[in-house]
Amino acid sequence: EAGVAQSPRYKIIEKRQSVAFWCNPISGHATLYWYQQILGQGPKLLIQFQNNGVVDDSQLPKDRFSAERLKGVDSTLKIQPAKLEDSAVYLCASSLRGDPFFGPGTRLTVL
């Protein structure tokens, strides 16, 4: 079974620039999550999709972050404009029954 795929793996940008991350979940997994993991902290949920509908986006900074999941499969997370405090690993996860399987993450550095 293929795992959760994410790209790019690493991204370095300057503050106020835009960036987008892509995620392809495990086939058949209806639930997709985006987490933010700041160095030395546990993952924090940004947004959760059930198929292509949003279940929870209460911790997504909507003034700068946006996410979509077209056709209930792949998803993109965008940050525009980026701030220094957005430096983190962005983890995508998917699940079938509620126990998320994580991808390798995208490490974002904002200079």
Added chain:
Amino acid sequence: QKEVEQDPGPLSVPEGAIVSLNCTYSNSAFQYFMWYRQYSRKGPELLMYTYSSGNKEDGRFTAQVDKSSKYISLFIRDSQPSDSATYLCAMSEYGGATNKLIFGTGTLLAVQP
């Protein structure tokens, strides 16, 4: 007070030791408890999944949940250098697709050969 507290370590033990990792939490509504292992520059990997109070064993790993004390533990027997990683506890009120996991900060474990 954070919803989930976890000692960040680092914890260093010799190979073969028994390791005890712990989390405390404040939300009495949590019913589902998980332990994830995260190797450097990798995503978290699910190790153990338990519901409500009690023990669950899987090979060298044992998860314990004490809901009355709001305390969960992960024990690793006969620890190996390959167990060196960050261990994250996570918990949620609901199971299934509507769950919202709250993670601890993780404990960094180093097993010395």
